[in-house]
Amino acid sequence: MTDTRTISVTVNGSRHDLEIETRLTLADFLRHQISLTGTHVGCEHGVCGACTVLVDGQAVRSCLMLAVQADGAMVTTVESMTGENEQLHPLQQAFHDNHGLQCGFCTPGILMTLLEFLQHNPSPNETEVREALSGSLCRCTGYQKIVAAALDAASRLRQDVGKTAGRRES
Amino acid sequence: MKPPPFHYHDPRCLDDALGLLAEKENAKLLAGGQSLMPMLNMRFVFPDDVIDLNRIPELTSIGEDEGLVRIGAMTRQCALERSEVIRDHCPIIIEALRYVGHIQTRNRGTIGGSLCHLDPSAELPTVAQGLDATIHIQSKRGARTLAMEDFPAFYMTPAIEPDEIVTAVEFAPWPKDHGFAFVEFARRLGDFAIVGVAVLLVVSADGSISRASITLGGVGQAPIRCTAAEEIVTGSNDSDAAMREAAETCRKIDAMDDLHVSGVYRQKLAVALTLRALRKAYDRAIGESVA
Numbered sequence: 001m002t003d004t005r006t007i008s009v010t011v012n013g014s015r016h017d018l019e020i021e022t023r024l025t026l027a028d029f030l031r032h033q034i035s036l037t038g039t040h041v042g043c044e045h046g047v048c049g050a051c052t053v054l055v056d057g058q059a060v061r062s063c064l065m066l067a068v069q070a071d072g073a074m075v076t077t078v079e080s081m082t083g084e085n086e087q088l089h090p091l092q093q094a095f096h097d098n099h100g101l102q103c104g105f106c107t108p109g110i111l112m113t114l115l116e117f118l119q120h121n122p123s124p125n126e127t128e129v130r131e132a133l134s135g136s137l138c139r140c141t142g143y144q145k146i147v148a149a150a151l152d153a154a155s156r157l158r159q160d161v162g163k164t165a166g167r168r169e170s
Numbered sequence: 171m172k173p174p175p176f177h178y179h180d181p182r183c184l185d186d187a188l189g190l191l192a193e194k195e196n197a198k199l200l201a202g203g204q205s206l207m208p209m210l211n212m213r214f215v216f217p218d219d220v221i222d223l224n225r226i227p228e229l230t231s232i233g234e235d236e237g238l239v240r241i242g243a244m245t246r247q248c249a250l251e252r253s254e255v256i257r258d259h260c261p262i263i264i265e266a267l268r269y270v271g272h273i274q275t276r277n278r279g280t281i282g283g284s285l286c287h288l289d290p291s292a293e294l295p296t297v298a299q300g301l302d303a304t305i306h307i308q309s310k311r312g313a314r315t316l317a318m319e320d321f322p323a324f325y326m327t328p329a330i331e332p333d334e335i336v337t338a339v340e341f342a343p344w345p346k347d348h349g350f351a352f353v354e355f356a357r358r359l360g361d362f363a364i365v366g367v368a369v370l371l372v373v374s375a376d377g378s379i380s381r382a383s384i385t386l387g388g389v390g391q392a393p394i395r396c397t398a399a400e401e402i403v404t405g406s407n408d409s410d411a412a413m414r415e416a417a418e419t420c421r422k423i424d425a426m427d428d429l430h431v432s433g434v435y436r437q438k439l440a441v442a443l444t445l446r447a448l449r450k451a452y453d454r455a456i457g458e459s460v461a
Contacts, residue, residue, distance in 0.1 A: 003177050022178035022220075023171055025211070044172055045208035049274060058248070058277040064207040065278065068178060069224060113274060134359040135272025 007071035011036065012080035022068045027051040029067035030077060038078040038108050042137070049136035052109035053077050059116040078108035081115075090156040091115060100149030102140035110136045110146060118154055122161070126151065173210035180222040184229065184308065184337065187221055192310045192333045194219040199335065201244060201283030204275045229282070229337060232256065239341045243282025243306075247294075248273075250281060259343035260301060262350040262368060266293040269352070272360045282336045288326050288392065290426070291363040295322070296387030297352065298339060299395055300368035306338040313337075322392035344381075348372050349455025351447040354387070355439055363388045364431055365439040369447040371403075373455035379403045384416070384444060389425045389436050396420065399444065409452060417445035 003022045008015060009029075016034055027044070030036045030053065042048035044063045051062040054076035081089040088096065091111055101107045110133065117124070117132040124132070129150045130143070138146060176198075181187040191197055198217035200206055201224075209215045223229060229244035232253045239259050241250070250256050251267050270276055270284070270293050284294040285305065295318075298305075303318040307330055316329065323329035330336065344350075354366035366387035374380045382403045384396040399416035406412035420440035425433040453460050 003175065005178065021171065023173040023175060023210075025172060025207075028171065045211050046204060046275065049272070052274050059274045060277050061204075061274050063172075063211065064203050064275075066173075066178070066203075066207075066222075068180070069203075069222065117273065131268075131359060132273060135274045 005068050005071070007068055009067070009070045009073060009075055011075045012077060020067050022066065024067045025063050026053070026055075026065040026067045026070050026075070027062035029070075030062060030075070033067075036077050036079050040105055040108055042105065047137070048106070048109075049113065050106050050109040052112045052136070054112055054116060057116065057119075059113045076112070076115075078111055081111065090160060091118070091153040094153035094156055095146075095149045098145050098149035098152055100141065100146045101138075106136055106138045110138070114150055114153065118150075118157055122154060122158055124151070124154055129154075172213075173207075174213055174216050176210075176217050177219045178222065179219060180225045182225055184226055184335070187223060187226060188308060188310050188333070188335060190219070190221050191335060194221070197221055199223055199286075201286070202246065202275075202279040203283075204271065204279040205283065205287045205289070223335075234259065237342070239343055241281055241339050241341075243285075243336045243338055244280050245282075247271075247276040247279045247281065247284070251276065260341050262300070262352055262370060263294075263297055265350065266297045266352040266366075266368065269293050269354050269356070269360070269363065269366065281339055285321070285339065286328050286330075286336055288322055288328055289362070290325070290391050290393075291366065291388035293352065293354070293363065293366055293387060296366055296385050296393040297368045298341075299393040300370055300383045300385035301341045301344075302383070304340040305336055306340065307334050308337050309334040315340075319395065325391040344370055345372055347455065348381075349451035349453070351450035351454065351460075353443050353447040353450065355443060365389055365436055365443055367440070367443045367447040369444070369451040371448070371451045371455050373409075373452060377409055377456070378405060378407060379409055379412070379452070380405070384448070386420065386423065386440055386444070389420075389423055389440055391426065394423060396423070396444070403448065413445060413448040413452065417441050417448060420444050 006019045008017045030039045040050040042050035046064045053062045197219040200222040229242045231242040298318045305316045349371040354363040356363045368385045370383040372381040382400040386394045399419045402416040403412045425436035427433045
């Protein structure tokens, strides 16, 4: 028995129309069907947070969603973050500068989680950052430098918003 | 591929979902997927059919009507967190949601899914029990309601038939000036609670408690309403002593042993956390700021 469905998903701005097995998770769809391996798969049961992507702007664990459920949705993965000339996103640059990663396995999920979090809460305090990070497991850093990177990124993004809008958003 | 093979259905209206559920022998309903998907990925469940409720708009709503707050079963936890209706009428739900998983799981997880999964340590069933929620249930055979008190049949099993779907949850809000608190202890934020406590209080002008609701999660196989403790705090002239005496009754509750902690430890936690929650709720009711 193979239950298949043709879905149409927009990933990082590109539309993909593909026939898939309905039991395929969104994480496996991204990695195996459209070869975007930036989304990492750790535990595959919703504990580690490594596979976090944005679906219609919301951070979700892509191992806990079926690809067929993303039919018609806009998916954003870590590959979308770098701009032209491979220039890092301010959030990525903050992780680089603060040594917010060691092996980097958990980093894509953390970046995607923070991308949504910092949109809702551009000026978080440390407690709020730690709460936001509670859904991601990192076995290298002890989190200190991830927290520092997140706070630094928040400040950089606020400055960016200030520059483009001509004012600093609270 | 992690999940076992199944036939996937994504009905666009409740009636179609009810029809499918009535017709399929071994079907599972997929709500937010934050419990069913891990169970599929680990192959703990082998449904022949998965009926996805995520494309049924009529199950997603938060409304207030004739003094009752009604939440569609497929309303996501993140929508509840941001809802003004919930903030105004049932703020304890928002306080409890902070402990429900993480941002990424609350973005998908639903109130109906949480209630039906009925994990003993889950926050939403505990709060629903404390608020005396009414569960709305439908099948092809008709609609019925069930008091939250009667909703758990046994461990992680709601008292609904295989062809029935929980469609909504209804709460009667407490008076505007009520005090509330949801307090829990877990090893890490977002982990399954070892013990959680939901407390609602109404405090009279003379400082005595006129109405109380105290519910423990994580202690028994389903949320436990502590009626004996509620009776002790209600009407007492010395509220502080009564709260201490009420919390102490939790030491006698038959608490679960599991691989994490012993039943005795759960009883001790239940005493400490109940007192903490009672004091926090009391302070809120009399207008003191709480941490």
